[in-house]
Amino acid sequence: MSAYLEIRNLSAVVRGTGERLLRGVSIALEAGHVTGLVGESGAGKSMIGKAVLGILPTAVEVVEGEILLDGQDLLRMPPDRRRRLIGATAALIPQDPLTALNPSHRVGPQITDRLVDILGWSRADAEARAQALLDEVHIAEPARVMKSYPHELSGGMRQRILIAAAFAAEPRLIVADEPTTALDVTVQKQILRLIAEMQARHGTAMLFVTHDLGVVSKICQDLAVLYAGKVVEQAAMRDFFRAPAHPYSRALLAATPQYTDPTGSLRPVERDVLDTVEAEIAADDREWRNGQAGP
């Protein structure tokens, strides 16, 4: 079975300076599977999700590689077609629920807009669907909530609404961009459980971006560990936690705080591990530059 989403050798640079942000990233995601993208801040994990959805900042330029969605290369598609295809088959669960809803629109239209405007549903059908979805994400009184403005709702509520909106068009792929990071710790767990529950019910493939290995272990089947825009290790969840192959992965796993020993378990990634991975990156860059200059 071929992958539903396949990213091949994707490289991105800062426009103008040429600084590499993604270094030949290859990731395959099977239909209905969840793959975690793990790394430190600035490792490029969010960048991958944005590249797939076509929402990279204008300062970032993809210089090589392919993003195959169901066999079609998104990067070699006319922008209009790509936009519509993404709108119809993919969705984003954003990081910060406080800023991801438009403050001057009511909540309802922000769930139904894609159905009505892009997919051509009738308003009544779309509203019925939105109510059902809000029900699914355990929001009481969906009808009342749909008439509310975002500022009238809590962060947790808003994230539930954004999750409902992401599942509205029954997408086959969802990019979840650190969807629990901006929430209270008490709410984080509920939202994570909700995402897992929705994903399982709808059978949606998901790229789950996070810096939290604990979160990954709960929701993902596979994971890719990123450092400085390079995938240092890609593995099935079970194998990874049993025996991480790369020294950086081992260090990252060791650095995860344990509830049983919160201070003792906080260990920074050691210098020689970082040196190893930096050396790998430098070697990769040399090779890439030669390849760029060559043909």
Place this chain on the structure above:
Amino acid sequence: MQFLRAILLRLATTAVTLFGAALIVFVVVRVVPGNPIAMMLPPNATEDDVARLRALYGLDKSIMEQFVIWLGGVVQGDFGTSISLRRPVAELVLGRLPATLELSILALILAVALGGAMALLGTRWRGRRTEAAVDVANGVGMSVPDFLWGLLLILLFGVLWPLFHISGRVSPQLDLPFSTNFYLFESLLRLRFDITADLLAHMFMPSVALALPLAAIIGQLLKQSLKETMGLDYVTLARTKGYGETRVILREALRNAVLPTLTLVGVQFTFLIGGTVIIERLFSYEGLGNMAIDAVINRDLPLIQGIVIVFAALFTAVNLVVDLTYAALNPRLRHA
């Protein structure tokens, strides 16, 4: 209840503002050199004549006394009598106010339409040549004052291509079947589009001259605000839903970006109303501003006073409208 309190508070501050404006102008026009009596009497008038006339207009009393007398009249709706025109100030001012209101509002509409279009174009094609062109146009619009635009327009559309009327409000040969002085408004209501066309041909140049600097400010500020909004999370999320750039700008960004611009437009609109004084003079447009200049030249103290009060009332009204619009557009304020 809260609403009622807000209104009462608003009315009270308005009254204080108007009182302050009236007091300042009252004192200033009486302190600066030049007096109305000298303008009214022939050169061979005697000291006695001067004294009699001063007493007639109450100018022999102290400024504070005069102010109290004037205020007493105002409370009863009497704004005094114009010295140069010898008619009640209230009647004169209210007769001219519609002309100035129509001109200012037309200018405001033009400025919002033009500035809005510039901002949208510059945002849609940001970072490209279109945005650079918009920036240049806005820069020029802002740095040339309204009266210079007026002169330039006269040169273009009055002299080189005489497409529009350069002076007056309406062609004198037209028979006006109107019951108010809101000619433009009434001509539309009565479906007399021939008169509407004539009025617009007169108002075109003064309103454009007034509108251009404001259009440039709106264009620049709204574009800035739109560009910032376009980087926000909810706009990015809308992109992933499949919306195109134009739709994202209009649907997601515009309404939120308008809010900061709106406050400034209110302030700038009061400047525009101030600008009518010189623009009306330039185009011999029979409005309040033109009358104000005559009143100052003639040292017509009661008339100056009346005009200033009307302008001050206009400014506070504009601010009120801005606040109400702001609340209407911003759901976060509406519920507060």
